[in-house]
Structures are given as structure tokens and as C-alpha cells.
Amino acid sequence: ANFRSVDEDFFEDLEDTLIGADLGFDLAISISNQVREAVKLENVKDKEAIKELIVRLMVESYERQGENEDQSMHFAPKGQPTVILFVGVNGVGKTTTVGKMAQRYKDQGKKIMLAAADTFRAGAVKQLQEWGDRAQVPVVAGPEKADPSSVVYQAVERAKDEQVDILFVDTAGRLQNNVNLMQELAKMNRVIQKVLPEAPQEVLLVLDATTGQNALQQAKLFKDSSEVTGLVLTKMDGTAKGGIVFAIRDQLHLPVKWIGFGEKASDLRAFSAEDFVYGLFKDLVKN
Amino acid sequence: MAFENLTERLSKALKNLTGKGKIGEEDLQASLKEIRLALLEADVYYPTVKKFIAAIKEKAKGAEILDGLNAPQQVVKIVNDELTALMGEKAVPLNKSEKIPTIIMMAGLQGAGKTTTVAKLAYKLKKEDKARPLLIAADVYRPAAIDQLEVLGKDLDIPVFSEGTDVDPREIVKHGLAEAKANKNDYVFIDTAGRLQIDEALMTELKDIADIAKPDEILLTVDAMTGQNATETAEGFANALALTGVVLTKLDGDTRGGAALSIRDVTGKPIKFVGQGEKPTDLDVFYPDRMASRILGM
Ligand SMILES: Nc1nc2c(ncn2[C@@H]2O[C@H](COP(=O)(O)OP(=O)(O)OP(=O)(O)O)[C@@H](O)[C@H]2O)c(=O)[nH]1
Ligand SMILES: Nc1nc2c(ncn2[C@@H]2O[C@H](COP(=O)(O)OP(=O)(O)OP(=O)(O)O)[C@@H](O)[C@H]2O)c(=O)[nH]1
Ligand SMILES: [K+]
Ligand SMILES: [Mg+2]
Ligand SMILES: [Mg+2]
Numbered sequence: 001a002n003f004r005s006v007d008e009d010f011f012e013d014l015e016d017t018l019i020g021a022d023l024g025f026d027l028a029i030s031i032s033n034q035v036r037e038a039v040k041l042e043n044v045k046d047k048e049a050i051k052e053l054i055v056r057l058m059v060e061s062y063e064r065q066g067e068n069e070d071q072s073m074h075f076a077p078k079g080q081p082t083v084i085l086f087v088g089v090n091g092v093g094k095t096t097t098v099g100k101m102a103q104r105y106k107d108q109g110k111k112i113m114l115a116a117a118d119t120f121r122a123g124a125v126k127q128l129q130e131w132g133d134r135a136q137v138p139v140v141a142g143p144e145k146a147d148p149s150s151v152v153y154q155a156v157e158r159a160k161d162e163q164v165d166i167l168f169v170d171t172a173g174r175l176q177n178n179v180n181l182m183q184e185l186a187k188m189n190r191v192i193q194k195v196l197p198e199a200p201q202e203v204l205l206v207l208d209a210t211t212g213q214n215a216l217q218q219a220k221l222f223k224d225s226s227e228v229t230g231l232v233l234t235k236m237d238g239t240a241k242g243g244i245v246f247a248i249r250d251q252l253h254l255p256v257k258w259i260g261f262g263e264k265a266s267d268l269r270a271f272s273a274e275d276f277v278y279g280l281f282k283d284l285v286k287n
Numbered sequence: 288m289a290f291e292n293l294t295e296r297l298s299k300a301l302k303n304l305t306g307k308g309k310i311g312e313e314d315l316q317a318s319l320k321e322i323r324l325a326l327l328e329a330d331v332y333y334p335t336v337k338k339f340i341a342a343i344k345e346k347a348k349g350a351e352i353l354d355g356l357n358a359p360q361q362v363v364k365i366v367n368d369e370l371t372a373l374m375g376e377k378a379v380p381l382n383k384s385e386k387i388p389t390i391i392m393m394a395g396l397q398g399a400g401k402t403t404t405v406a407k408l409a410y411k412l413k414k415e416d417k418a419r420p421l422l423i424a425a426d427v428y429r430p431a432a433i434d435q436l437e438v439l440g441k442d443l444d445i446p447v448f449s450e451g452t453d454v455d456p457r458e459i460v461k462h463g464l465a466e467a468k469a470n471k472n473d474y475v476f477i478d479t480a481g482r483l484q485i486d487e488a489l490m491t492e493l494k495d496i497a498d499i500a501k502p503d504e505i506l507l508t509v510d511a512m513t514g515q516n517a518t519e520t521a522e523g524f525a526n527a528l529a530l531t532g533v534v535l536t537k538l539d540g541d542t543r544g545g546a547a548l549s550i551r552d553v554t555g556k557p558i559k560f561v562g563q564g565e566k567p568t569d570l571d572v573f574y575p576d577r578m579a580s581r582i583l584g585m
Contacts, residue, residue: 022514091398123435130430212330212514214542240516
């Protein structure tokens with residue numbers, strides 16, 4: 001879109017841009033209407049000012065939705081292990097994100113352990129072990145095709161015994177409409193709580209930025225089955241904008257906590273609404 | 288529910304019309320709005336939706352069918368027919384080379400389902416045609432990508448050619464093809480690493496592999512949950528490679544899969560198979576009419 005002057009075409013371009021970024025139709029129209037109102041009220045005319053206005057409105061709207069939410073990462077009191085569970089549909093980047101986080105918190109001086117609770121997908125355990133090797137942190141794995149909950153149980157016990165600071169649990173990809181597999185997640189949660197009643201401190205739902213409107217269903221159903229505490233939005237180094245997280249924020253009040261932007265351990269950063277919104281318009285609002 | 292049944296939605300939109308006789312411009316607009324929403328919720332590419340709505344409008348007017356009780360159903364039928372036509376009407380089989388081996392190469396974004404699809408398709412050919420495929424492990428980047436293919440090959444009793452991660456994928460493909468020739472394999476699958484269509488170095492690698500292997504099939508593997516960006520991705524891969532077809536994965540989910548339409552529209556290449564699960568048998572031939580109904584939520 002090339003927002004030349006602020007006329008009807010401008011608002012149509014804005015809607016196209018927002019829909020093209022996967023915000024969804026309703027939200028795109030609602031934001032566009034808010035901008036229309038604000039432009040009238042503030043009598044904005046030049047393009048730079050408009051761009052600033054849009055970004056401000058979107059950041060405000062994102063943050064307003066999350067006023068009562070805690071966007072920070074939660075940890076157990078000192079002396080107890082924190083458990084962080086990663087869930088999501090197939091191929092979104094769970095294992096990779098576990099690898100990235102292991103490195104990040106290890107670099108902060110924490111004692112880290114990984115649990116390979118994807119006992120289903122071919123090569124999944126090996127993949128996590130390779131990430132564990134890179135970060136030089138131990139990986140708890142069970143025998144082939146083991147019950148994932150038994151692996152989780154062993155890992156939590158070990159983490160407690162060895163006074164690990166953070167245990168990251170990698171789970172198998174599962175589609176949210178697969179009831180059996182969703183129940184398996186609930187079981188994992190129960191198993192963790194048997195050993196550590198306050199855990200898991202975080203259940204992070206990993207979402208692929210290329211995903212469209214289905215991500216809303218993912219968030220809904222994963223939230224129902226495993227009390228998701230936040231989102232990780234991956235593959236932001238691609239051309240997709242990940243705008244669906246706005247709709248998820250609006251409807252489900254789940255904050256994005258992390259952004260993945262590549263396949264290296266360092267390609268992870270904390271989420272910033274402002275950066276995210278700027279990214280959305282980076283190549284869309286041309287001067 | 289996020290995705291109501293479209294027919295129901297349309298009926299609601301048109302409920303005050305029953306008995307009115309012919310449906311006017313305004314009423315048509317209302318139902319077209321519903322269709323637009325259904326298509327957008329299914330992630331059909333927005334510009335395609337716009338084009339599409341305009342075309343339906345023309346058709347609906349021209350056909351003068353919008354009278355009586357069945358108007359909503361009739362509009363739905365027009366949309367359904369259009370979608371089916373856009374997606375190519377008939378199922379298209381896999382290409383087969385006159386001389387063995389038939390070479391099939393995978394391409395696509397990270398995590399789309401390439402490796403899983405290689406195993407599924409090789410297994411299908413083995414089972415149904417008594418084929419003797421060889422799988423070449425040409426992903427040297429993703430941790431344990433080779434292990435993944437090797438485990439799948441072992442489970443299905445299909446040989447895998449690999450040379451570890453220190454050899455250039457181009458060389459691996461050359462060597463793998465020589466091995467297939469020596470062993471008289473009738474099918475060769477090349478499992479490539481996932482990559483972004485904007486990654487120049489990796490896209491060049493993919494082009495080089497295609498130049499070396501001269502595949503009979505280059506299958507773009509696309510996640511059915513993909514949103515509005517599907518077009519840009521498909522365009523990127525189609526510009527770099529002579530794609531011959533598409534595999535749409537993860538259709539066992541509850542996505543409406545509108546990306547199918549965009550991909551077909553951009554690449555002009557048929558969707559040949561759909562992935563419907565994680566097991567080796569979860570691969571089906573693609574039927575455009577079923578996909579059209581799915582996109583519309585019928
Ligand atoms: N470009 C890019 N690729 C990523 C990113 N995160 C993960 N990937 C790649 O996406 C693919 C899938 O990542 P995984 O970590 O295996 O995903 P997963 O969710 O664990 O997958 P399953 O366990 O099979 O469900 C791999 O090729 C990763 O290298 C990212 O932020 N950017
Ligand atoms: N539910 C479901 N999962 C699928 C399907 N196809 C693949 N998967 C899963 O999706 C994830 C990614 O599949 P892969 O085959 O590893 O994808 P890839 O394209 O080879 O990934 P990279 O090599 O990392 O780019 C795995 O968890 C697969 O089991 C499908 O049709 N349905
Ligand atoms: K994906
Ligand atoms: Mg994984
Ligand atoms: Mg692969």
C-alpha cells in the first residue's frame with residue numbers, strides 16, 4: 001500500500017494491509033475505523049504523522065487488551081525448579097525454541113535441564129539432544145515410544161534432586177482438534193504437579209507467524225486443555241507478519257512473550273508491542 | 288464457533304427475503320458480504336477474495352437465478368463451482384519418467400511437512416506399485432534431520448542415502464543419484480532442508496540441486512494452516528523452481544485451508560496430495576471439489 005493522502009482509498013489500503021498481515025477481517029475493520037475517527041479528531045494530514053498515529057493506536061490497543069495480564073516470565077521461588085512446558089501444533093518451532101531458551105538462560109548463569117517428551121516423531125529426541133549438546137545442558141529422554149508423561153515425571157524428579165533452576169519440557173506437535181493428544185497434555189500437567197504442585201510456572205504456546213486464522217482456534221483449544229500462560233511467535237524472519245496474535249490478544253488475552261526470528265540459538269528476543277507493530281508496517285507504509 | 292456453516296450464515300443473511308420474489312442488489316450485497324467473510328476466515332488471499340466476489344456478482348446477476356426460496360443455496364452453489372474450477376476440477380497423478388528412476392524433489396518453508404511427506408509418498412508407491420524407492424537426505428542444516436529420515440526409512444523398510452552433515456547438499460544429491468542408478472531404484476526422493484523463499488543462498492542451493500537432478504516432480508509442500516502470506520511464499524518458490532505440483536499438509540486439523548486456493552492461483556500447478564496426519568498412511572490424493580466445500584464450511 002502506498003498511503004499518499006488520507007482519503008477513502010487510504011482507508012481501503014489500510015484495511016488491505018491489516019488483513020494481509022493476518023489480523024483477521026473484524027479486527028482490521030475495527031482498527032481502520034479507529035484510525036478514521038482519530039484522523040478526524042486530530043486533523044492529521046501528513047503521511048509521517050499518520051504512520052505514527054496508526055502505530056500508536058495499535059500499540060495502545062494491544063496494551064489495553066492486556067492491562068490486567070502479566071507479560072513477564074514466571075519463576076519458582078529460589079531453591080525450587082521452574083518448569084516451562086512448550087506446546088503447539090506440528091512444525092511450529094517448539095524444539096528449536098527450547099534450544100534457544102536453554103542457551104539464553106544458561107548464559108544467565110542458570111542451571112538448565114531439558115525433557116524430551118516428544119517420544120512420537122521420528123528423530124525428535126535426537127533433535128533436542130543436539131540442542132542440548134550445543135548449550136551443554138543435560139537432556140532427559142526415555143526409551144523409544146515411551147509414554148511422554150513418564151519421561152516428564154522422571155525429568156521433574158531429576159530436576160528437583162539435582163536442584164536445577166529451569167526445566168524446559170519439549171512436547172510433540174499436536175493439532176488442537178485431536179482430543180486424545182490434548183488430553184495427553186493435561187496428563188503431563190498433572191504428572192508435573194504431583195512432584196511440584198506450583199509447576200509448571202509457564203505453559204508457552206508456540207505459534208508459527210505464517211499461520212492464518214486457524215491460530216485463533218489453536219490458542220483457544222490449547223488454552224482450554226493446558227492453561228497456556230503466553231505465546232512464542234516464531235519464524236518472524238520470514239515475510240509473514242503474524243498479525244493473528246492481535247486477535248488472540250483481543251479475544252483470549254494471551255500475551256506474546258517471545259519472538260523467534262531464525263534457526264540459530266541467538267535468534268530469540270523478548271516481545272515488544274511497539275517493535276512488532278512497526279514491523280507490521282515496515283514495508284507497507286512507504287514514504 | 289468461529290466457523291459457522293456458511294449455508295446457515297447465508298440463510299440468516301437472506302431470511303427476510305423469502306417470498307419476496309427476486310433478490311435485489313442490496314440483498315445480494317449482504318450475502319456476498321457473508322461469503323467474503325467466510326473466505327477470509329478460511330484464509331483465502333484477500334485480493335483473490337475481492338476478484339472472486341466481483342466475479343460471483345456478475346454470474347449471479349447474469350444467471351437471474353436469485354428468486355424464490357433457494358436463493359442462498361444457489362449463491363453457495365455458484366461459489367462452490369467457482370472454487371472447484373479455480374482449484375483445477377480433477378485430481379492430477381504423479382509424473383512418471385519413461386526411464387527409471389523417477390526423481391521427486393521436495394521444496395518448502397521450515398516445518399511444512401517435507402520429510403514426513405517423502406516417507407508417506409515413498410511408502411504409498413512401495414505398497415501400491417511395488418516400487419523400490421531411495422530417499423536422499425539432503426538437509427544438512429536442521430538438527431537431526433538426517434536421523435529423522437533414517438528412522439522413517441528404517442520403519443518402512445525403505446533405503447536412505449546419507450553422507451552426514453559435512454558434505455554439500457549438491458554433492459550428496461549427485462552421489463545419491465549414482466547410488467540409485469547402481470541399485471536400479473525406480474523412484475528417488477530428495478528431502479531438502481526447509482528454507483525461507485527470501486533466503487538467497489539457500490534458494491540458489493535449491494536451484495542447483497534441481498539443475499543437477501532434473502527432477503520429474505518438484506513438489507512445493509505447504510502447511511494448510513498458512514495465512515495471507517501463502518501467496519508470497521508460493522511466488523518465491525515458483526520463481527526459483529519449475530514446480531510441478533503442490534502437497535498440502537496438516538489437513539487433519541480444523542483449518543479451512545483457503546491457502547490452497549491462493550497457491551493454486553499463484554503457481555498454476557495442481558495440488559496433487561494432501562497430508563492428513565502423522566502416520567505413513569496419512570496421505571491422500573487431492574480432490575478440488577472436496578476442498579471447495581471445506582473452504583466454504585459446507
Ligand atoms: N526461519 C525460521 N525457522 C525456524 C524458526 N524456529 C524454528 N524454525 C525451523 O522450523 C522447523 C521446525 O522447527 P521445530 O523446532 O522442529 O518445530 P517443532 O514445533 O518442534 O516441530 P514438531 O516437534 O515436529 O511438532 C525447523 O526447520 C526449524 O529450524 C524461526 O524462528 N525462523
Ligand atoms: N497432523 C499432521 N502433522 C503433519 C502432517 N505432515 C507433517 N506433519 C508433522 O509436521 C511436523 C513437521 O514435519 P516435517 O516433515 O518434519 O517437516 P519438514 O518440512 O521436513 O521440516 P523442516 O525439514 O524442518 O523444514 C512434524 O511434527 C510432522 O509429524 C500432516 O499431514 N498432519
Ligand atoms: K508451519
Ligand atoms: Mg519438536
Ligand atoms: Mg525436513
